Structure formats: C-alpha cells, structure tokens
Amino acid sequence: MKKITVAVIGQPNVGKSTLFNVLTKGHVIVTNWPGTTVSKNEGIIKYGNYEVHLVDLPGIYGLTAFTLEEKISRNFIVEENPDVIVVLVDSLTLIRTLYLALDILERTKRVVIGVTKVDEAHSRGIHINFEILEKTLGVPVVPLSAIKGAGLEELIKKIIIVYESSVEGYLRVDYGELNTYIEASEALLRQSGFGNSSRWLAVKIFEGDPETLVTIKSRSEDLYRALMELREEALRILRTDPAIIVSRSRFKYAENIGKSCLIQIAIKKREISKIFYHPVLAPIISIIVILVMFIMAFTINTGFPITYILEFLGLNNVALIIEEYSISSLMEKFIEQASNMLESALGKSMITLFIVDAILGGLGAILFFLPLIMIVMIILGALEDSGILTRLAVGVHVLFEKIGFSGHAFFPLSISLGCNVPAILVTRAVPSSAERVRLIMLLPFIPCQARLVVLLALATAVKEGFLILALSYLLAFIVFFTLGYTFYLWSLKRGEAVEIRLLLEQPPLHRPIPKVVWWYTWWHTKHFLVKAGTVIFIANILFWLLTHTSPSLDFIDTPNESLGALFSKILTPILTPLGVVGENAWVIVLALIAGFLAKEIFISTLLMVTGVESIREAFIILGVSEHSIIALAVFITLYVPCLATIATIYSETRSYRLTAGVVVIMLTIAYALALLSYILTSILT
C-alpha cells in the first residue's frame, strides 16, 4: 500500500464540503487543527494499491494569510508539503475561483484541478472546454458533479498519476509592470537558497503576506531589508499598492484563461430578489421566517409552544398527543427503559448505580440532545443551502445595525437556539473583530435546547407554565440586545473602529438539496457531540462521584451527606433573597452547580436527591414557592454558560480575562433579574 497525502482546497461556496463527503462516502475523521477549534476533516480512500488520505482544508479565497482559516490552509500547503493538492474551482464562477488555483499553481504543479457543479453550469448556459483549461494550466483538470457523482473516480486516478509522476515547477503569472520587481526579488531569494519556492515567495512579499515576511525575516535580516526596499521602490515608482497589482494581474490572467476555454451563452440575467432588501418588509419577512422555522423545530422537539396554544384553545387531548410524540419525550422513554433493563440485568449494587447513573446517565444526556440539536440544524441547513439564510441576514441587518450588530450576527444567533457551542464557532465569519468579541460574550445568554428542556420541566411545576417560558426567552433576548448595544456604545466611546460592516456573498437561490442539508446538519451537530458531548459525559461522572462520596471519602447512596451536599449547604444563603429557604434549600444549590456543568443535569439532580418522579413533586418536597420557581427559571436561563461553552469561549479568544468576564457578567445579570422577578411576582400575585 502506498500512502498519498492529498490536500483538498477551494474558495468558499465552490462545493468543497459536498464533494469531500461524496468522495469519502461520509467516512470522515474529525479532529481539530492543532491549537485551534477549526475542525479538520480527513478521509481515507483505498484505490488499487493506494491509500489516499484526503485532508479537507478550510475554504479560503487566497493563500495570503490574514485570517485563521487562511493561515491553516496556507501553512498546511507550505509546511506539510502534501503529495498532491486538489484545488476545486466552481464552474459557475470559474474565473473568480481560478484565482486561488493560480495562487497555488504558482507554488507547485503537483496539483489536480477539480471543476465542480458542472451539471448546474450546463443548465445555466455555461460551457467549459476542459482540454484547453488543462493545456493552459499544465495540470490535470477533472469535471465533477458531486450531486450526480460524476468524475470522482477520474479524480482519484489523476491524483495517483500526479503522485507517480516527477512533475516539478510552477506556473508563472504575468504581473505586468511589477514583473521586474518580482523577478529581482525572486533572484535574491534563489541566492539565499529558497529554491523552487522563490518565485511564489517573491509574489507573496508583494502581496504583503505576513507569514512570508516573518519566515524571511527570521532567515536573514539583510535579505528581508533588501526585499522590503524593492517593495518600497515598486510602491514609489508605480504609485499603487503592489498587493493590488498582484491581485489585478492574477484576475486578468484568470480572465484570459476564461476567454480561451469558457463560453457562456446568453441566459436570462438573474434578477435579484429585491424583497429581501426592502427596508421595511425584509426585516419583517426575516423575523417571521425564522420564527416559523423555530416554532416548527421546537414543536417537533418538545411540543412547545404548540401544546400551550392547543391547551389554550381547549384541545388538551391533541396537546397531550403532540407532547407524547415529541422527540424529547420519546428519547426520555427510550433512555428510561434502557437503564431499567440494565438495572434489572445487573442487580442492585453500588457498581450498578455507578454504571446506570453516572455512565449511562451521561451518555443518555448526550443522546437525548442529539436529535433536538439536529432538528434545529436541519432547518437552518435547508435555509442555508437554498441561499435564503444569507438573504435573511441582510434583511435583519437594517434592524441590527441600529443596535450595534450587523446581519452577520444572524447565523450565530439562530444556531445558538440549538446549541451555543457551534454558534460561537460560526462567529468567525464576522468581518469586524470587535463585533465578533461582543457576540462571543453574549451568545451564551441565548437559551439553547438544553435550557429549553429545563424550562419546560420547571413550567410543569407552576400554574402559569407558559409565562415562565415566555419570560425567560424574552429576558434572554432583551439582555442580549441591551448588553450588545451597551458594549457597542462603549467601544464607540473608546474610539475603536466599530462601524457596522456587512460583506456577504449571496449564493444563487435554489431548492435545498437534501444531501447537502444533511452534511450541513452533521457538520454543526458534530461540534455538539465532540465538544459538548465529552464535557457532559465527564462532568456527569464527576458530579455523580461528588454526590456519592461522603466527607470521609466513602461511597454512600444518600446524597444528603455527600461532599456535594456539604459544599452546597455553605452556599445556600445566596439563594435566600430568592425565597429559597429552609433545610432543603441546599438541594437547589447543588442542582445549580450541576447545571453549570451541563444545564440539563439541573433537573435530574433535583429528581435524584428528592427521589421523586416529577419536578412538581420535587419542588413541593423542597418547599419552593411558585414565585421562587419563576425566579429560578430566570436565573437558570441566564446564569452561566455551560462548561462546554466556557471551554469554547476560551479556545476561540485565548483570553482568560474575557472568559472569566463572561461568567461574572452572566452571574450578576442572572441574579439581579431573578431577584427582580421574585420581587415583582411576589408583589403582583
């Protein structure tokens, strides 16, 4: 078996992830790029005597590295030197997407070009002569259609051919007036032993690529100075930023290639859907669409809020049926049965208790939320693939702009209603870094599916259950936007560049393709599984141990005397102002600590310690009044991000200060608002 390492790279929207999934038949190994939370997808294909290792690089527009994604892709290609690079270009936007291909070809010709979406191109009147393209670029070109599965085997064959060949060298793009300067730099680099990469590095210097500058500076200060002088001279004489000349020439080069191999017959110019840009209608449409989508997702998941509406209309039976067949209730029954079966199979003992409660309980919690999050993601995936999501983002931009956010905030906010972890990850696409930080700090306020489940359980313990849910969600959004606006004003005052920016490519509108929606769903759900899943699992075990160990470190099955109880009793006075008093008040504290590890453990902890079946009974035993339950609901919605979210905030910002700041802000706000709701409800009722 010969092992071939292949980097797969392409500009955003060229259909890379779709193709990657088809190629690997979904057998993808997901890890993170070292030191980052950017996910790294790898797949292995066996073909004849070869084992082809495909590495999916983040979608980027060019190799000049300013963003994290660009750095990852650039460094993989420059430092890991993959055997073959597959560059994907989009037949619908051939010239523009060839740009990245040219950037890579200037470095190496150990490349196979895959031209995606050829099926769709045809229907749009686009015809590409692949032979001419192949001849011009001097590397194999393979037309592909991920949806129809066309060209996949051909692609693998070409990868092997390039691997076995002794192809060397690189493409020389004509940079016009900059040519002399690039050539002079190239010569200097060659003298300093940079060999075949000299040309590419020379171009990168004129593009101002920070990574290249660092590399060269660390190799030789003199060389760096000489190169900088050349760059400044070019700037002085040509009176244009060399980066612009490079970009322009490369596009011109791509255009010339296009002229020789691309024919586009006149088709009806696609009209833009102006409705999505209407200053009044667009925000209304965007909000209605997203509301309807989430009501759908929530109903499928938990029955809420349709069940409340049905009950209000007096259709209690229908509401009951919907609730019974909601995913969360089905999952609950399934998990309950599984643990009952296991319990009776293993017999009652401390070990059984550990396996059933700690290990299975943890797995159950993850399994429980998997479909809930997936449903949210399927719906968002359909919106994204059809091109509607970016248009909805533009629709809300007008509104968001007034309160310190751009339309870019729309995706993370929507995803947050599913799970905060992937939501924080998608903030990377926000062009303003100040806005990104604001989003990362505030997204944890948005109630995820786990909190929805907790709130629904709390709602069963009070007369006006709907009120709890409405109040919590409303407060969460009010806090999100108020704090967001405050932070925005604050950074304006400090003179940071915080103009609200939007720069968004609008993909063509089309009917969503089920396969693509599924990949989108899986991509986002994976983050919940890998990141949140691990944390929930471990937290569940640790928490079980905490509640089943006595201060003298013996195993006990009465949580009341456990270490956890002891610790909670110390903290109990904090909850006194919320009306949570009495000798059993510590149970609530313990449950809140559990909720910090993973929100949903709040409920199971209450049930476990009180030993009853329903939350309603649990609160009666604990002597917690309705007013306090409402205050607790508010507190739980806002009080602290779960452990997995905290971990993600840190890994995205690398700042302890900011991460701790989020926790402090959330605790403070949650406590203040919980107290306020306690006081208000006590006065009003």
Next chain:
Amino acid sequence: MENKEDFITTLDKVSEGKTAILVSLEVGRGLLSRLLNMGLVPGAKISVLMNRGKGLLVVRVQDTEISISRGIAQKLIVKVDS
C-alpha cells in the same frame, strides 16, 4: 483613452442599474484582502443591482451577487462612464 464624461466617485454614489469600474480601495489591510479575494480588484466591473441611497448596496462582481454595507462602499473609489 480618457473619456471626458468619466467621473470619479465612491461606490455608494453610483445609482442603481449603473455600472462602474473599481479604481482603488481605501481600506485597512484585513478588509482589503477580503475584498480583493472576493473579486473586488481595481479594474473590476461592478454592476450596482440595488442602491436606495441609504442602507446596504447590492452589487454584482464577476457574476457573484454581493451585499455590502454603505460604510465599506464609501471607501471604494470607482469610475463611472455616463
């Protein structure tokens, strides 16, 4: 050849339905890189699909529809032939 009716302005001033040629980009490094790579290079033909005089603009560059906030458009110097 310089057309005497050509005039230089910023992208946000180009009215809907008109086409302009990008002359230069007066933006910082990070944003510049993003814009260049999306095809907004000097010399690129920009068709303004929507411009209401305030709020977002929608343009087409190299067959791609791009929504762009006015603040960014104000930093893009373009040439319009009337």
